[in-house]
Structure formats: structure tokens, C-alpha cells
Amino acid sequence: MQTLRSAIDDHACQTLTVISMCAGDGFDVISELASRPDRVGKALLVESDPALATRSQSSAADAGLSGSVTSRCADAADTSNYSGYVPADVLLACGLFGNITDVDVFTTITHLPELIARNAVVIWTRTRRPPDLTPAIREHFRAVGFTELTFVAPPDVLFSVGPARFGGAPQPFVPARHLFTFVE
Numbered sequence: 001m002q003t004l005r006s007a008i009d010d011h012a013c014q015t016l017t018v019i020s021m022c023a024g025d026g027f028d029v030i031s032e033l034a035s036r037p038d039r040v041g042k043a044l045l046v047e048s049d050p051a052l053a054t055r056s057q058s059s060a061a062d063a064g065l066s067g068s069v070t071s072r073c074a075d076a077a078d079t080s081n082y083s084g085y086v087p088a089d090v091l092l093a094c095g096l097f098g099n100i101t102d103v104d105v106f107t108t109i110t111h112l113p114e115l116i117a118r119n120a121v122v123i124w125t126r127t128r129r130p131p132d133l134t135p136a137i138r139e140h141f142r143a144v145g146f147t148e149l150t151f152v153a154p155p156d157v158l159f160s161v162g163p164a165r166f167g168g169a170p171q172p173f174v175p176a177r178h179l180f181t182f183v184e
Contacts, residue, residue: 003152003163004032006170007090007121008039012045015041019088021076022096023047026056026069029092034063043069044085046076079114079177086173087117094161096180097126102133103181109140113171122146123163128153134160144168 008016016039020029023045033040043065047053053073059076060069074081076096082088091112105126112122122141126134138148145168154159 003123003161004028004090007123007163008032008036009023011089011121012119013089015039016089017041017085017087018090019044019082019085020045020092023056023071023092023184024095025052026059026071027174028094030056030059030063030065030069033065033069037064040068042085045069045071046074046081047071048073048075077178077180079111079173080175081178082115083175086115087120087170088115089117089120090104091116091120091122091125091173093122095125097137098126099182100180101183105133106140107136109137109144109166111177113166113168114173114177116166116170118166118168118170120166121149121163122166123161125159127162128160129158134162138162
């Protein structure tokens with residue numbers, strides 16, 4: 001959550017639009033936004049599991065964020081489900097890249113500029129279990145116009161977190177684009 005806090009604190013916009021792909025119960029986003037209501041413009045949590053999506057909407061209401069946080073029970077791979085929330089200033093792709101094919105990881109990164117604004121921060125996670133794809137992911141983010149802010153990869157665990165700021169030109173939003181298919 002420190003990475004999300006830093007992305008919010010460091011962003012030049014006063015109020016932000018946040019998207020969380022495969023948001024789960026939304027705890028990370030909701031708890032951080034609840035502590036910074038002055039920075040919340042709107043947030044979209046996309047989660048295909050109905051129970052998790054319902055839980056996140058209830059948590060947002062309990063945190064006083066029901067007017068600014070929307071939990072959408074939908075397929076995060078379908079860009080149509082982000083309509084009304086693009087371009088985002090902060091986008092979370094946490095828990096996603098380890099559950100889709102390598103090709104879909106790169107496809108998703110390639111199309112992120114259709115979902116985000118210039119200077120947006122994308123926070124992604126991935127295991128470093130062999131074969132470790134994180135070096136190629138980091139390089140692909142750079143190739144698409146991102147600057148890595150940091151790369152957190154503790155030596156005693158396999159997870160990694162890679163926030164990156166987008167400095168390229170945002171691309172037009174393309175609804176109904178299919179970004180990935182879950183394999184695990």
C-alpha cells in the first residue's frame with residue numbers, strides 16, 4: 001500500500017481517477033482513498049467475482065466513499081468495462097501478470113496507454129518464480145513509454161512490485177478490446 005500511497009501523493013492532479021484491474025475486494029484502494037478523501041475524484045474497481053465485487057462496494061460505502069468508488073462486477077480483460085473512468089491517473093494491475101500468458105502480459109502493457117493519462121502511474125505485481133519474466137516486463141514498460149519509479153523485489157520472497165510513470169502520448173480509448181485470458 002505504500003506504493004499506492006506514493007503514487008497518490010506524488011501525482012500533480014489534485015483529484016485523481018483510479019482504476020484497479022482484477023481488484024479483488026478492493027481493500028488496498030479503498031483503505032488508501034479513505035485516508036485521503038481530498039485526493040479522490042473517482043475510482044473504479046473491476047472484479048469478476050460477484051462476492052468480492054459486492055464486498056468492495058460495501059467497504060467503499062462503509063468508508064464514506066460510495067459517491068466516488070464504483071465496484072464493477074465485470075471482466076477486467078474487456079476494455080469496455082473501463083468506460084467512464086479513462087483516462088486514469090493511477091492504474092493497478094496487481095495479481096494479474098502471474099495469471100495470464102506471457103503474450104497477454106505484453107499485450108496488456110502495450111494497450112495501457114489507452115486507459116491512462118500522461119504522467120499516470122501504473123502499479124504492477126508479478127512473482128519472480130523461474131522463469132522470471134520481470135526483466136522482460138520492465139523492459140516492455142520502458143519500450144511503451146514508461147519510466148520505472150522503483151522496483152521492489154525483496155531477496156527473501158518471490159513477489160515484486162513495479163510502479164512506473166507514463167511519459168508517452170496517451171492513446172485513444174478503444175472499447176471492447178480483449179486484453180488477456182486467465183490461465184490460472
